Amino acid sequence: MSKGDLPLGATLLSLNSVLVRFGGVVAVNQVSFEAKVGEILAVIGPNGAGKTTVFNTVTGVYTPTEGDISFAGRPLAGLKPHQITRLGLARTFQNIRLFPNMTVLENAMIGGDAGSKSTVFGAMFKTPRQRREEEASRQSALDALSFVGMNAPLGREAAGLSYGDQRRLEIARALATKPQLILLDEPAAGMNPAEKVDLQRLILKIRDSGVSVILIEHDMGLVMKISDRIVVLDFGKKIADGLPEEVRENPAVIVAYLGAEDAAS
DSSP: OOOOOOOTTOEEEEEEEEEEEETTEEEEEEEEEEEETTOEEEEEOSTTSSHHHHHHHHTTSSOOSEEEEEETTEEOTTOOHHHHHHHTEEEOOSSOOOOTTSBHHHHHHHHHGGGOOOOHHHHHHTOHHHHHHHHHHHHHHHHHHHHHTOOSOTTSBGGGSOHHHHHHHHHHHHHTTOOSEEEEESTTTTOOHHHHHHHHHHHHHHHHTTOEEEEEOSOHHHHHHHOSEEEEEETTEEEEEEOHHHHHTOHHHHHHHHOHHHHHO
């Protein structure tokens, strides 16, 4: 499913001393880490640690105050979100952002449309190029829906889907862009235990298909089961970066999650 050709283990996304300031508030403070081809990287931390701000900065929603971000060796500075998506970097959101009155297929096709180069003229007069791109978008959407296991009718409105299916549809929309890397922002939030098991399988399937994954998630059971590496943020700073077993035993991580008094007891 991936359109990338970097070798396994190569650096795909790199953040170098990234700082994000909103007025007098520093949301991300000199954060550096790498995501590699073929891995699932989890970014974890307490509420307010800066995790989603990192995602928003990587995807062009925010501009870093300082520091550099590169994807597949290309600097992302100055690029708009849709341009970053076309490079092969897709995302989902903490709060589901589907179009509720659009159908399953229409929502998924929005991802497939990310690479469209049709003009207004082409759309109005249904030029051959526009028709080819529309068919390609439809096929990308169908492939992505099949990949995530969406069994709901393609013509059903998104508002009528179960919570778990809405999450799957959002992931399908991101995969329809044919990314090299997908950023998943708390995909397990609100899911029941059975849905979380299905999600775990899906994330591993995405990684095994050739699409690297960066995951923000509060469910530590899920994180520890599927992550190859973990980056931990606290108050906007990186406090740990390593294998799951290393992070689990890191004193700074224990203090960040439990508090100094509880960690010492």
